[in-house]
Amino acid sequence: MNPLLTASGLHVTFPGRRGGPSARAVDGVHLDIGAGEIVALVGESGCGKTTLARALLGLVRPTSGSVGFAGAPLSYASRDLKTYRRRVQLVLQDPSGSLNPRHTVYDAVAEGLRIHRYAGDERAAVAAALSRAGLRPPERFFLRYPHELSGGQRQRVVIAGALVLEPELLVADEPVASLDASVRGEILALLLRLRDELGLAALIVTHDLGLAWNIADRVAVMYLGRIVETGTVEEVLSAPRHPYTRALLSVLPESGAEPVVLAGEPPDPSRIPAGCRFHARCQVLASGEADRAGVSSACRTRDLPLLDGHGRAAACHVHGTP
Template sequence: MTQAVVPVTEPLLSCRDLGVRFRAPGGRTARAVDGVNLELRPGEILALAGESGCGKTTLARTLLGLERPTAGEVFFRGRPLGYRGKDLKAYRREAQLVLQDPTGALNPRHTVYEAVAEGLRIHGLHHDERERVADALSRAGLRPAEKFFMAYPHELSGGQRQRVVIAGALVLDPTVIIADEPVASLDASVRGEILALLLRLRDELGLSAVVVTHDLGLAWNIADRIAVMYLGRIVEYGDVDEVLTRPRHPYTRALVSILPDSPVGEPQILTGEPPDATQVPGGCRFHPRCPALRDGSAAAVADDCRRTRLPVLGEPGVACHLRARPA
């Protein structure tokens, strides 16, 4: 895998102590995001990984301003994100969303041209509309662009539809793309093409991207850094090669263990109930399912695992009592 050389610089997009809570049935409160610190640098691809229900999509939506945090803040170019209509409209010219289901993201009654031009019209960018739409489609790999102008979504393949969605994001010349499972609904033969496109857009346009995924293999092939989420928090965060070749958190190790040619060895099957954001356990929130507790390798810190809350990760590292213990 070839990765971009990303210089150390000020983050383009970041969040500090971010929390998002929702009311759940029965008067309960779901802590979907619960104290998250992240940084996305210019020209970087950051993977946000974890099981379904871990909070990664809610975090992505909050980074885009589609959800308002109940705690903490989102920062863009070092300034807190504003939530007034004009502030969000300006921000969304810079930060665009790519959804996982291109069929659902495209209006079946709109042509490809109308779908891609919609963002320009919302933002009042009528100058050179045809040229902008053609350029966006070309950059997304649909060439010649004019051939696709009058096509409808049902006339396209799944990969072509996803390229139209990407073109709809590119037409505004954003600096950040947040892609939520961008290839999850595509055939295996098309997945590599879309991932290669995202890498090319980073290299040629300097785009930064947050890629939400449950697939660590995908993260390994596309990302510069990775943040692994569990039950609303980042449990491991760092350079993608470092994290996925030498995973330290038991949760990350279990996820990595099922990859082909895994550096962890035998596959580790997570037992117990999947995460419930309305019932966050005491101590380490992963302890009810932790393989290290189950096999006894974390016996020396078992009491801490069950009773002592871990600090929120503020920088690359791992949130685990076992790994924090001096050798």
């Protein structure tokens, strides 16, 4: 089955300061998302998740590599991008920042229809989107302003604004990070229901592996511009192979593992180290396990190939795929 969205060999670099080396925010990524599939893109702040998501949306043009949708390469002509963004919608982290405080809920949801010159019944489309997002009866919310809503209701309005164009894929950047714990489950359940009822695919960008466990079909773990582990959510979170994934997973209360405290900060993306890009912080290398496996030199000097985005794989000299 052909994927709905594909990234192939994707690189995004930004100019360095004062003529210094370029920052490799996305440094070679292969990623597929199938129709009706939820993929979680997981990693700590600064690893390149948001830049990758923006490149997939056409908001950032790749330095090299390609993005494809429904079997066709993404065109960056203005008219083609406008059509593409009707089929692929963004849901941002902070609903308060996403909504204009001077616009009513009706205007916020109808904005996409007006941009795309929707020819049907605007009121009916807005009502249907609000209803799908769990705001019922929708007419009750038409004339409300964002400050009159709870955080969960504001996030539902943002989701309704994406749904009103009937997209095939949502890209949700930390969709529940700003919400109370009691509301997070409601929004995650909503996203799952939308997948089941509408066949909607989703890329969930998050630093939270617990969120990925609750919602995703597949997980892609990102570190310093690259995906370092991928597989189904059960494979990756039940038996993580990459030391970085193990560290992220260890801090979840339900993991039962001893928390792994990573040394230092992620390296500067303009000065990516040789060898495995995680080796300076790697608990497997520090513990001597890599030396006992005879690969400690390779960890420090030999780069690992890009993961192809299919099946179960980890970019690790010790525990990776042979």
